Every structure is written in structure tokens, then in C-alpha cells.
Amino acid sequence: MRILFLGDVMGRAGRAAITGRLAGLRDDWRLDFVVVNGENATNGAGLSADHAKALLEAGADVITLGDHAFDQKDMLRFVEDEPRIIRPLNYSKAAPGRGARVFSAPGGRKVLVAQVLGQVFMKRPFDDPFSAIEPVLKAAPLGVQVNAALVDMHCEATSEKMAMGHWCDGRASIVVGTHTHVPTADAMILPRGTAYQSDAGMCGDYNSVIGMDKAEPLNRFITGMSKGRFTPAAGPATLSGLFVETDDATGRALRVTMVREGGVLQGSAP
Numbered sequence: 296m297r298i299l300f301l302g303d304v305m306g307r308a309g310r311a312a313i314t315g316r317l318a319g320l321r322d323d324w325r326l327d328f329v330v331v332n333g334e335n336a337t338n339g340a341g342l343s344a345d346h347a348k349a350l351l352e353a354g355a356d357v358i359t360l361g362d363h364a365f366d367q368k369d370m371l372r373f374v375e376d377e378p379r380i381i382r383p384l385n386y387s388k389a390a391p392g393r394g395a396r397v398f399s400a401p402g403g404r405k406v407l408v409a410q411v412l413g414q415v416f417m418k419r420p421f422d423d424p425f426s427a428i429e430p431v432l433k434a435a436p437l438g439v440q441v442n443a444a445l446v447d448m449h450c451e452a453t454s455e456k457m458a459m460g461h462w463c464d465g466r467a468s469i470v471v472g473t474h475t476h477v478p479t480a481d482a483m484i485l486p487r488g489t490a491y492q493s494d495a496g497m498c499g500d501y502n503s504v505i506g507m508d509k510a511e512p513l514n515r516f517i518t519g520m521s522k523g524r525f526t527p528a529a530g531p532a533t534l535s536g537l538f539v540e541t542d543d544a545t546g547r548a549l550r551v552t553m554v555r556e557g558g559v560l561q562g563s564a565p
């Protein structure tokens with residue numbers, strides 16, 4: 296299966312890149328399944344129902360969220376109505392929606408998509424992601440129940456992400472990090488066949504501070520004081536993430552390529 300994962304969509308610039316280019320990439324790269332992280336698509340904070348619909352219409356098969364899952368209050372309801380949205384498994388015991396689900400791909404193939412939040416350097420203490428993902432992977436064995444499985448590991452620390460990659464190695468087709476908004480140069484296939492990248496990067500304007508207009512973040516770092524709000528940077532966005540080709544019979548990754556399309560980052564395509 297030919298799977299594309301795109302990292303955190305950041306504000307209007309990120310949404311415009313998805314709506315403008317994803318359909319073309321689906322054709323050009325003959326994609327079977329596309330997962331997009333949408334946790335910052337609405338003004339950099341959360342995802343509204345309208346913007347979720349726009350990302351799905353533009354060609355995302357599934358949207359994952361993150362620590363900003365419910366910054367837009369209408370998502371509390373919409374996540375229950377729209378099964379193609381996945382919030383972190385370990386967000387909160389009270390959270391609406393689901394942290395994992397099996398989806399249908401062309402040709403009757405099945406794809407598990409799950410998301411977990413890490414614990415290191417995060418603003419809020421979340422439950423242990425390693426024990427959270429365990430029953431989900433056990434219930435959907437690769438090559439038996441599902442043809443492919445993707446785990447979005449949403450957290451700050453590359454150490455925790457790498458540990459999750461190895462924990463899922465051979466049990467997921469793809470473990471990909473999100474949340475830092477900067478792509479890492481470590482896309483690889485782990486020893487038991489899991490495609491891995493510590494962070495997919497964001498779909499946003501990289502002439503920024505992790506997707507926000509530079510002025511206020513610089514001001515806060517330099518003066519230690521807040522002068523205004525953060526606003527998403529509005530320049531041309533780079534679509535950033537990874538492409539993975541998997542073996543339908545075993546669910547293992549055959550090939551992985553980093554994707555960086557448009558905007559100011561150096562390009563990379565499958």
C-alpha cells in the first residue's frame with residue numbers, strides 16, 4: 296500500500312497547501328491512503344469542524360489530532376460524529392471520540408490508525424503511552440487483522456519517540472512523530488519492518504518560529520515579556536511528512552521517503 300502521512304497542518308497557510316495540492320499528490324504519487332495531523336489547522340490552535348471537513352474533502356482519509364485536540368470547542372462534538380478523526384488514545388479518560396480505529400482502504404484492505412501522546416516535556420501529565428498502545432496493537436495484528444498500521448506519536452522528546460518506534464517495531468507499519476513542527480532527518484525502516492521518523496514536521500510556513508509569525512515569539516524570547524498573541528505565519532507552506540510503501544501481506548514497510556513539498560524547505564519526494 297502507498298501511504299502518505301503529513302505532519303501538523305498549521306493555520307491558513309497549511310490548510311491552503313493541503314486544499315491546493317493534496318489531490319494532485321494523491322494522483323501523482325498513486326497514494327492509497329493519506330493521514331494528516333490537523334491539531335493546529337484552525338489559527339494554530341486545534342481544529343474546527345469546518346476545517347476538518349475541508350481537510351477530508353481535500354484528500355485526507357484520516358485526521359489525527361494531539362495535545363491541542365479540543366482547543367476548538369466544536370471538536371468536542373464533531374469528533375463523535377466524524378469517525379475519520381482520531382484523537383490521542385491517552386488524552387483523558389473523559390475525552391470524547393476514539394484514539395484508534397480500523398479504516399478501509401481501496402481493494403478491501405484494512406488500515407489501523409492510532410495516536411498517542413508522550414509524557415516527556417509535555418505541558419500536562421498524560422497516561423503512559425506505551426501501555427496505552429499495547430492492547431490496540433494486540434487487537435489488530437499486522438498481516439492478520441489489518442494490512443497496515445500507523446501510530447502517530449505526538450510529543451516533544453526524540454528519545455521518547457524513538458523508544459515508541461522500537462516498542463512497536465514489527466507490530467506497526469509506520470510510527471511517526473508529530474508535535475515539534477520540525478522534520479527530523481532520520482526516516483528509516485527499523486529491524487522488524489516498521490517505517491519510522493522522529494518528527495514528520497509541519498505543513499506550514501517555515502519562515503516562522505514553528506509556524507507562528509516570528510515577531511511575538513522573538514519578542515518573548517528576547518524580553519521575557521508578552522506583547523501580544525501568537526498568530527500563524529502566512530507565507531507559502533511546505534507540506535512535510537513521509538511516504539511509506541508497505542507489503543499488504545505482512546504489513547511491513549518496504550520503502551520510506553521523507554516528503555517536503557513547496558515553500559522554503561529543500562524538496563524531497565517519493
Ligand SMILES: [Fe+2]
Nearest residue numbers: 303334335474
Ligand atoms: Fe502541533
Ligand SMILES: [Fe+2]
Nearest residue numbers: 361362363474
Ligand atoms: Fe502538539
